[in-house]
Amino acid sequence: MRTRTEQFLPFALLLPSILFLGLLIVIPMIQALFLAILADEGGFTLEHFQRMASDVNFSDAWRNTLLLLLLIVPLQIVLALAMALLINSRFRGHGFFLYIYAIPLAISDLAAGILWLAVFTERGYLNSALQSAGVIQQPIIFLSFENVPGILSAIVIAESWRATAIVLLILIAGLQLIPRDFFEAADLFGATRFRRTVHVVLPLLRPSLQSALIIRTIFALQTFAVVFALAGRNMPVLAGEAYTWYAANRNEHLAAAYAVLLLALTAVATVVYLRVLGLREAEVQR
Amino acid sequence: MSPRVLDRALIYGSAILLAVWVLIPFYIIAVSAFTPQARIFDFPKPLLPTAFSTDTMQFFVEARGVVPSVINSLLVALATIAFGLTLGTPAGYALARFHFRGR
Numbered sequence A: 001m002r003t004r005t006e007q008f009l010p011f012a013l014l015l016p017s018i019l020f021l022g023l024l025i026v027i028p029m030i031q032a033l034f035l036a037i038l039a040d041e042g043g044f045t046l047e048h049f050q051r052m053a054s055d056v057n058f059s060d061a062w063r064n065t066l067l068l069l070l071l072i073v074p075l076q077i078v079l080a081l082a083m084a085l086l087i088n089s090r091f092r093g094h095g096f097f098l099y100i101y102a103i104p105l106a107i108s109d110l111a112a113g114i115l116w117l118a119v120f121t122e123r124g125y126l127n128s129a130l131q132s133a134g135v136i137q138q139p140i141i142f143l144s145f146e147n148v149p150g151i152l153s154a155i156v157i158a159e160s161w162r163a164t165a166i167v168l169l170i171l172i173a174g175l176q177l178i179p180r181d182f183f184e185a186a187d188l189f190g191a192t193r194f195r196r197t198v199h200v201v202l203p204l205l206r207p208s209l210q211s212a213l214i215i216r217t218i219f220a221l222q223t224f225a226v227v228f229a230l231a232g233r234n235m236p237v238l239a240g241e242a243y244t245w246y247a248a249n250r251n252e253h254l255a256a257a258y259a260v261l262l263l264a265l266t267a268v269a270t271v272v273y274l275r276v277l278g279l280r281e282a283e284v285q286r
Numbered sequence B: 001m002s003p004r005v006l007d008r009a010l011i012y013g014s015a016i017l018l019a020v021w022v023l024i025p026f027y028i029i030a031v032s033a034f035t036p037q038a039r040i041f042d043f044p045k046p047l048l049p050t051a052f053s054t055d056t057m058q059f060f061v062e063a064r065g066v067v068p069s070v071i072n073s074l075l076v077a078l079a080t081i082a083f084g085l086t087l088g089t090p091a092g093y094a095l096a097r098f099h100f101r102g103r
Helices: A004-037 A047-054 A058-088 A094-106 A109-120 A125-132 A148-177 A180-188 A193-221 A225-234 A238-247 A252-276 B003-033 B055-062 B066-097
Strands: none
Touching (some): A004 B066, A047 A058, A058 A193, A094 A148, A109 A125, A109 A148, A148 A193, A148 A225, A148 B003, A180 A193, A225 A238
16 A cells, blocks of 8 residues: 555646646636637627638638648658668767757757748849859749749748757657667568668657657647748748737737637647557557 | 678768758858858859958947847746756656556
8 A cells, every 4th residue: 555645746746847837838828718709898709710710811821831731741750760760770970960960959940040041032042052053044032922932942941951850859769769679680580671661660660750740740830930030921821920910910819819720720630640640548658 | 882881871871961951051151150241242142161251250249239148048048947857857757757647
Protein backbone atom coordinates (compact mmCIF):
# COMPACT_ATOMS: atom_id res chain seq x y z
CA MET A 1 0.00 0.00 0.00
CA ARG A 2 1.40 3.34 -0.96
CA THR A 3 1.54 6.15 1.51
CA ARG A 4 -0.60 9.24 1.18
CA THR A 5 2.37 11.47 0.34
CA GLU A 6 3.36 9.18 -2.46
CA GLN A 7 -0.13 9.39 -3.91
CA PHE A 8 -0.25 13.15 -3.85
CA LEU A 9 3.35 13.92 -4.69
CA PRO A 10 3.00 13.70 -8.49
CA PHE A 11 0.01 16.07 -8.42
CA ALA A 12 1.85 18.48 -6.16
CA LEU A 13 4.77 18.46 -8.59
CA LEU A 14 2.48 19.04 -11.56
CA LEU A 15 0.43 21.78 -9.90
CA PRO A 16 2.72 24.77 -10.65
CA SER A 17 2.92 24.09 -14.36
CA ILE A 18 -0.79 23.30 -14.59
CA LEU A 19 -1.64 26.54 -12.80
CA PHE A 20 0.70 28.43 -15.09
CA LEU A 21 -0.74 26.89 -18.26
CA GLY A 22 -4.26 27.50 -17.01
CA LEU A 23 -3.54 31.12 -16.23
CA LEU A 24 -1.72 31.94 -19.45
CA ILE A 25 -3.27 29.62 -22.01
CA VAL A 26 -6.69 28.33 -20.98
CA ILE A 27 -8.06 31.63 -19.65
CA PRO A 28 -6.96 33.76 -22.65
CA MET A 29 -8.36 31.05 -24.91
CA ILE A 30 -11.77 31.32 -23.23
CA GLN A 31 -11.53 35.11 -23.36
CA ALA A 32 -10.82 34.96 -27.09
CA LEU A 33 -13.80 32.68 -27.58
CA PHE A 34 -16.05 35.15 -25.78
CA LEU A 35 -14.59 38.12 -27.67
CA ALA A 36 -15.48 36.38 -30.91
CA ILE A 37 -19.14 35.83 -30.02
CA LEU A 38 -19.98 38.85 -27.84
CA ALA A 39 -21.77 41.79 -29.41
CA ASP A 40 -20.80 45.36 -28.54
CA GLU A 41 -24.27 46.10 -27.21
CA GLY A 42 -24.25 42.92 -25.11
CA GLY A 43 -25.57 39.45 -25.81
CA PHE A 44 -24.20 36.83 -28.15
CA THR A 45 -23.84 37.20 -31.89
CA LEU A 46 -22.34 35.52 -34.93
CA GLU A 47 -21.90 38.92 -36.60
CA HIS A 48 -18.10 38.87 -36.21
CA PHE A 49 -17.81 35.52 -37.96
CA GLN A 50 -20.11 36.72 -40.75
CA ARG A 51 -18.02 39.82 -41.19
CA MET A 52 -14.84 37.72 -41.21
CA ALA A 53 -16.26 35.41 -43.89
CA SER A 54 -17.35 38.31 -46.09
CA ASP A 55 -14.03 40.18 -45.77
CA VAL A 56 -12.18 40.73 -49.08
CA ASN A 57 -9.06 39.00 -47.81
CA PHE A 58 -10.78 36.07 -46.15
CA SER A 59 -10.92 33.59 -49.02
CA ASP A 60 -7.34 34.49 -50.05
CA ALA A 61 -6.08 34.11 -46.49
CA TRP A 62 -7.84 30.77 -46.21
CA ARG A 63 -6.46 29.52 -49.53
CA ASN A 64 -2.91 30.77 -48.87
CA THR A 65 -2.76 29.26 -45.39
CA LEU A 66 -3.81 25.83 -46.65
CA LEU A 67 -1.59 26.08 -49.73
CA LEU A 68 1.45 26.95 -47.59
CA LEU A 69 0.61 24.11 -45.23
CA LEU A 70 0.38 21.60 -48.08
CA LEU A 71 3.64 22.79 -49.65
CA ILE A 72 5.77 23.37 -46.56
CA VAL A 73 5.00 20.38 -44.34
CA PRO A 74 5.80 17.54 -46.81
CA LEU A 75 8.93 19.35 -47.98
CA GLN A 76 10.15 19.74 -44.41
CA ILE A 77 9.40 16.13 -43.50
CA VAL A 78 11.35 14.88 -46.55
CA LEU A 79 14.30 17.24 -45.96
CA ALA A 80 14.46 16.49 -42.24
CA LEU A 81 14.11 12.75 -42.84
CA ALA A 82 17.01 12.85 -45.30
CA MET A 83 19.13 14.78 -42.80
CA ALA A 84 18.16 12.50 -39.89
CA LEU A 85 18.86 9.27 -41.79
CA LEU A 86 22.20 10.64 -42.95
CA ILE A 87 23.20 11.66 -39.42
CA ASN A 88 21.99 8.34 -38.07
CA SER A 89 24.26 6.43 -40.43
CA ARG A 90 26.98 7.67 -38.07
CA PHE A 91 29.53 8.48 -40.72
CA ARG A 92 32.71 10.14 -39.56
CA GLY A 93 31.93 13.77 -38.79
CA HIS A 94 28.15 13.30 -38.44
CA GLY A 95 28.16 15.37 -35.23
CA PHE A 96 29.56 18.35 -37.08
CA PHE A 97 26.86 18.15 -39.75
CA LEU A 98 24.14 17.85 -37.08
CA TYR A 99 25.34 21.13 -35.58
CA ILE A 100 25.20 22.82 -38.97
CA TYR A 101 21.71 21.50 -39.75
CA ALA A 102 20.46 22.71 -36.35
CA ILE A 103 21.68 26.33 -36.74
CA PRO A 104 18.42 27.77 -38.18
CA LEU A 105 16.74 26.70 -34.93
CA ALA A 106 18.46 29.66 -33.28
CA ILE A 107 17.13 32.24 -35.76
CA SER A 108 13.92 34.05 -34.91
CA ASP A 109 11.22 33.73 -37.56
CA LEU A 110 11.17 37.45 -38.36
CA ALA A 111 14.96 37.51 -38.74
CA ALA A 112 14.74 34.50 -41.06
CA GLY A 113 12.12 36.33 -43.12
CA ILE A 114 14.33 39.41 -43.46
CA LEU A 115 17.32 37.22 -44.31
CA TRP A 116 15.46 35.66 -47.22
CA LEU A 117 14.11 39.08 -48.22
CA ALA A 118 17.73 40.02 -48.99
CA VAL A 119 17.76 37.06 -51.39
CA PHE A 120 14.41 37.47 -53.12
CA THR A 121 13.97 41.23 -53.26
CA GLU A 122 14.11 42.94 -56.68
CA ARG A 123 17.79 43.91 -56.41
CA GLY A 124 18.58 41.03 -54.12
CA TYR A 125 21.07 38.21 -54.27
CA LEU A 126 19.04 35.79 -56.36
CA ASN A 127 18.55 38.35 -59.13
CA SER A 128 22.23 39.33 -58.81
CA ALA A 129 23.30 35.72 -59.26
CA LEU A 130 20.96 35.16 -62.21
CA GLN A 131 22.02 38.37 -63.94
CA SER A 132 25.73 37.77 -63.34
CA ALA A 133 25.33 34.31 -64.83
CA GLY A 134 23.61 35.86 -67.85
CA VAL A 135 20.34 33.98 -67.31
CA ILE A 136 18.24 37.16 -67.15
CA GLN A 137 18.63 40.70 -68.54
CA GLN A 138 16.22 42.43 -66.15
CA PRO A 139 15.71 41.62 -62.48
CA ILE A 140 12.63 39.42 -61.96
CA ILE A 141 10.15 40.80 -59.43
CA PHE A 142 9.54 37.74 -57.28
CA LEU A 143 7.63 39.42 -54.48
CA SER A 144 4.94 41.31 -56.39
CA PHE A 145 1.27 40.63 -55.66
CA GLU A 146 0.92 39.83 -59.36
CA ASN A 147 3.50 37.07 -59.06
CA VAL A 148 1.72 34.59 -56.81
CA PRO A 149 3.97 31.62 -57.66
CA GLY A 150 7.01 33.82 -56.94
CA ILE A 151 5.81 34.96 -53.52
CA LEU A 152 4.61 31.47 -52.69
CA SER A 153 7.93 29.81 -53.55
CA ALA A 154 9.88 32.46 -51.62
CA ILE A 155 7.79 31.82 -48.50
CA VAL A 156 7.96 28.04 -48.89
CA ILE A 157 11.75 28.17 -49.26
CA ALA A 158 12.23 30.53 -46.31
CA GLU A 159 9.90 28.56 -44.04
CA SER A 160 11.42 25.23 -45.02
CA TRP A 161 14.87 26.61 -44.37
CA ARG A 162 13.86 28.02 -40.98
CA ALA A 163 11.78 25.27 -39.46
CA THR A 164 13.20 22.02 -40.83
CA ALA A 165 15.62 21.84 -37.90
CA ILE A 166 12.85 21.26 -35.34
CA VAL A 167 11.52 18.33 -37.39
CA LEU A 168 15.09 17.05 -37.67
CA LEU A 169 15.56 17.07 -33.90
CA ILE A 170 12.29 15.17 -33.31
CA LEU A 171 13.27 12.56 -35.91
CA ILE A 172 16.82 12.19 -34.55
CA ALA A 173 15.43 11.65 -31.06
CA GLY A 174 13.10 9.00 -32.50
CA LEU A 175 15.91 7.30 -34.42
CA GLN A 176 18.02 7.09 -31.29
CA LEU A 177 15.22 5.23 -29.51
CA ILE A 178 15.49 2.39 -32.04
CA PRO A 179 17.82 -0.26 -30.63
CA ARG A 180 20.91 -0.76 -32.79
CA ASP A 181 20.31 -4.54 -32.64
CA PHE A 182 17.45 -4.09 -35.10
CA PHE A 183 19.86 -2.67 -37.67
CA GLU A 184 22.33 -5.46 -37.02
CA ALA A 185 19.57 -8.06 -37.37
CA ALA A 186 18.51 -6.51 -40.68
CA ASP A 187 22.13 -6.53 -41.88
CA LEU A 188 22.52 -10.14 -40.79
CA PHE A 189 19.59 -11.15 -42.98
CA GLY A 190 21.24 -9.38 -45.87
CA ALA A 191 18.97 -6.35 -46.12
CA THR A 192 20.34 -3.52 -48.26
CA ARG A 193 20.45 -0.07 -46.74
CA PHE A 194 17.35 0.90 -48.74
CA ARG A 195 15.32 -2.12 -47.59
CA ARG A 196 16.51 -1.65 -44.04
CA THR A 197 15.32 1.97 -44.12
CA VAL A 198 11.93 1.18 -45.62
CA HIS A 199 11.07 -1.97 -43.67
CA VAL A 200 12.80 -1.46 -40.33
CA VAL A 201 13.58 2.20 -39.66
CA LEU A 202 10.51 3.98 -41.05
CA PRO A 203 7.91 1.78 -39.29
CA LEU A 204 9.74 2.16 -35.99
CA LEU A 205 10.02 5.89 -36.57
CA ARG A 206 6.26 6.32 -37.05
CA PRO A 207 5.50 7.78 -33.60
CA SER A 208 8.19 10.48 -34.08
CA LEU A 209 6.99 11.19 -37.61
CA GLN A 210 3.50 11.69 -36.25
CA SER A 211 4.62 14.11 -33.51
CA ALA A 212 6.68 16.00 -36.07
CA LEU A 213 3.71 16.18 -38.45
CA ILE A 214 1.37 17.45 -35.74
CA ILE A 215 3.80 20.07 -34.44
CA ARG A 216 4.72 21.29 -37.92
CA THR A 217 1.10 21.45 -39.07
CA ILE A 218 0.15 23.54 -36.05
CA PHE A 219 3.06 25.90 -36.67
CA ALA A 220 2.37 26.05 -40.40
CA LEU A 221 -1.19 27.16 -39.65
CA GLN A 222 0.31 29.96 -37.59
CA THR A 223 2.87 30.99 -40.23
CA PHE A 224 3.04 34.72 -39.97
CA ALA A 225 6.36 36.53 -39.45
CA VAL A 226 8.11 35.08 -42.51
CA VAL A 227 5.06 35.88 -44.64
CA PHE A 228 4.96 39.45 -43.34
CA ALA A 229 8.66 40.00 -43.95
CA LEU A 230 8.56 38.67 -47.52
CA ALA A 231 5.13 39.69 -48.77
CA GLY A 232 3.47 42.07 -46.32
CA ARG A 233 -0.25 41.76 -46.96
CA ASN A 234 0.29 40.89 -50.61
CA MET A 235 -0.15 37.35 -49.41
CA PRO A 236 -2.76 37.36 -46.65
CA VAL A 237 -2.73 34.38 -44.27
CA LEU A 238 -5.15 33.63 -41.42
CA ALA A 239 -2.72 34.37 -38.58
CA GLY A 240 -1.65 37.59 -40.31
CA GLU A 241 -5.28 38.69 -40.71
CA ALA A 242 -5.86 38.12 -36.99
CA TYR A 243 -2.86 40.35 -36.27
CA THR A 244 -3.89 43.04 -38.75
CA TRP A 245 -7.43 43.22 -37.44
CA TYR A 246 -6.15 43.53 -33.90
CA ALA A 247 -3.15 45.84 -34.32
CA ALA A 248 -3.96 47.95 -37.38
CA ASN A 249 -7.76 47.92 -37.58
CA ARG A 250 -8.34 47.87 -33.82
CA ASN A 251 -11.13 45.36 -34.06
CA GLU A 252 -10.52 42.81 -31.34
CA HIS A 253 -13.74 40.96 -32.06
CA LEU A 254 -12.76 40.17 -35.63
CA ALA A 255 -9.22 39.29 -34.57
CA ALA A 256 -10.69 36.89 -32.02
CA ALA A 257 -12.92 35.36 -34.70
CA TYR A 258 -9.81 34.60 -36.79
CA ALA A 259 -8.05 33.21 -33.71
CA VAL A 260 -10.98 30.91 -32.94
CA LEU A 261 -11.01 29.72 -36.55
CA LEU A 262 -7.29 28.91 -36.30
CA LEU A 263 -7.83 27.14 -33.01
CA ALA A 264 -10.59 25.01 -34.56
CA LEU A 265 -8.38 24.20 -37.57
CA THR A 266 -5.53 23.19 -35.27
CA ALA A 267 -7.80 20.94 -33.21
CA VAL A 268 -9.26 19.31 -36.34
CA ALA A 269 -5.78 18.75 -37.82
CA THR A 270 -4.51 17.14 -34.62
CA VAL A 271 -7.51 14.82 -34.29
CA VAL A 272 -7.27 13.83 -37.96
CA TYR A 273 -3.56 12.99 -37.61
CA LEU A 274 -4.16 10.94 -34.48
CA ARG A 275 -7.05 9.05 -36.09
CA VAL A 276 -5.83 8.60 -39.65
CA LEU A 277 -2.27 7.72 -38.76
CA GLY A 278 -3.53 5.46 -35.99
CA LEU A 279 -1.42 6.65 -33.12
CA ARG A 280 -2.67 4.59 -30.22
CA GLU A 281 -2.32 5.58 -26.62
CA ALA A 282 0.08 2.74 -25.93
CA GLU A 283 2.47 4.24 -28.49
CA VAL A 284 2.23 7.73 -27.03
CA GLN A 285 3.16 6.39 -23.64
CA ARG A 286 6.09 4.42 -24.91
CA MET B 1 35.10 2.86 -58.00
CA SER B 2 34.39 0.14 -55.49
CA PRO B 3 30.84 0.09 -54.03
CA ARG B 4 32.20 1.14 -50.64
CA VAL B 5 33.90 4.24 -52.00
CA LEU B 6 30.78 5.09 -54.00
CA ASP B 7 28.72 4.70 -50.83
CA ARG B 8 30.98 7.07 -48.88
CA ALA B 9 30.93 9.59 -51.70
CA LEU B 10 27.13 9.49 -51.80
CA ILE B 11 26.81 10.01 -48.04
CA TYR B 12 29.31 12.87 -47.87
CA GLY B 13 27.99 14.39 -51.08
CA SER B 14 24.44 14.65 -49.78
CA ALA B 15 25.57 15.72 -46.30
CA ILE B 16 27.59 18.57 -47.79
CA LEU B 17 24.79 19.56 -50.18
CA LEU B 18 22.34 19.85 -47.27
CA ALA B 19 24.90 21.81 -45.24
CA VAL B 20 25.36 24.28 -48.12
CA TRP B 21 21.58 24.79 -48.27
CA VAL B 22 21.55 25.63 -44.56
CA LEU B 23 24.61 27.87 -44.68
CA ILE B 24 24.03 29.92 -47.86
CA PRO B 25 21.77 32.57 -46.22
CA PHE B 26 24.38 33.10 -43.52
CA TYR B 27 27.05 33.59 -46.13
CA ILE B 28 24.89 36.10 -47.98
CA ILE B 29 24.07 38.10 -44.87
CA ALA B 30 27.75 38.12 -43.85
CA VAL B 31 28.84 39.38 -47.28
CA SER B 32 26.10 41.99 -47.11
CA ALA B 33 27.05 43.15 -43.61
CA PHE B 34 30.74 43.59 -44.45
CA THR B 35 30.33 45.29 -47.83
CA PRO B 36 31.11 49.04 -47.87
CA GLN B 37 27.94 51.11 -47.56
CA ALA B 38 28.49 52.84 -50.88
CA ARG B 39 28.45 49.52 -52.74
CA ILE B 40 25.53 47.85 -50.99
CA PHE B 41 23.00 49.17 -53.54
CA ASP B 42 25.00 48.03 -56.57
CA PHE B 43 23.26 45.76 -59.00
CA PRO B 44 24.12 43.01 -59.69
CA LYS B 45 25.46 42.66 -56.18
CA PRO B 46 28.88 41.04 -55.84
CA LEU B 47 28.40 37.43 -54.70
CA LEU B 48 32.00 37.16 -53.54
CA PRO B 49 33.37 39.53 -50.90
CA THR B 50 35.23 41.94 -53.22
CA ALA B 51 35.58 44.88 -50.83
CA PHE B 52 35.70 44.60 -47.08
CA SER B 53 34.51 47.21 -44.62
CA THR B 54 33.26 47.23 -41.04
CA ASP B 55 31.32 50.49 -41.55
CA THR B 56 27.91 48.85 -41.49
CA MET B 57 28.69 46.80 -38.42
CA GLN B 58 30.15 49.83 -36.67
CA PHE B 59 27.07 51.88 -37.52
CA PHE B 60 24.88 49.06 -36.20
CA VAL B 61 26.70 48.69 -32.87
CA GLU B 62 26.77 52.45 -32.33
CA ALA B 63 23.13 52.99 -33.29
CA ARG B 64 20.85 54.05 -30.47
CA GLY B 65 19.03 51.21 -28.75
CA VAL B 66 21.09 48.34 -30.10
CA VAL B 67 23.09 47.68 -26.93
CA PRO B 68 20.09 48.10 -24.58
CA SER B 69 18.00 45.79 -26.75
CA VAL B 70 20.70 43.12 -26.66
CA ILE B 71 20.79 43.41 -22.87
CA ASN B 72 16.99 43.20 -22.71
CA SER B 73 16.99 40.09 -24.89
CA LEU B 74 19.58 38.44 -22.65
CA LEU B 75 17.58 39.29 -19.52
CA VAL B 76 14.37 37.92 -21.01
CA ALA B 77 16.17 34.76 -22.12
CA LEU B 78 17.70 34.18 -18.68
CA ALA B 79 14.39 34.76 -16.90
CA THR B 80 12.61 32.43 -19.34
CA ILE B 81 15.17 29.67 -18.76
CA ALA B 82 14.95 30.03 -14.98
CA PHE B 83 11.15 30.12 -14.97
CA GLY B 84 10.76 27.28 -17.47
CA LEU B 85 13.14 24.99 -15.59
CA THR B 86 11.49 25.77 -12.25
CA LEU B 87 8.05 24.88 -13.57
CA GLY B 88 9.06 22.14 -15.99
CA THR B 89 11.49 20.08 -13.92
CA PRO B 90 9.03 18.97 -11.23
CA ALA B 91 6.32 18.35 -13.85
CA GLY B 92 8.66 16.30 -16.02
CA TYR B 93 9.84 14.31 -13.02
CA ALA B 94 6.27 13.60 -11.96
CA LEU B 95 5.28 12.42 -15.44
CA ALA B 96 8.33 10.19 -15.82
CA ARG B 97 8.63 8.81 -12.30
CA PHE B 98 5.06 8.12 -11.20
CA HIS B 99 2.13 6.27 -12.68
CA PHE B 100 -1.14 7.86 -11.71
CA ARG B 101 -4.63 8.43 -13.06
CA GLY B 102 -4.78 10.95 -15.89
CA ARG B 103 -1.09 10.75 -16.65
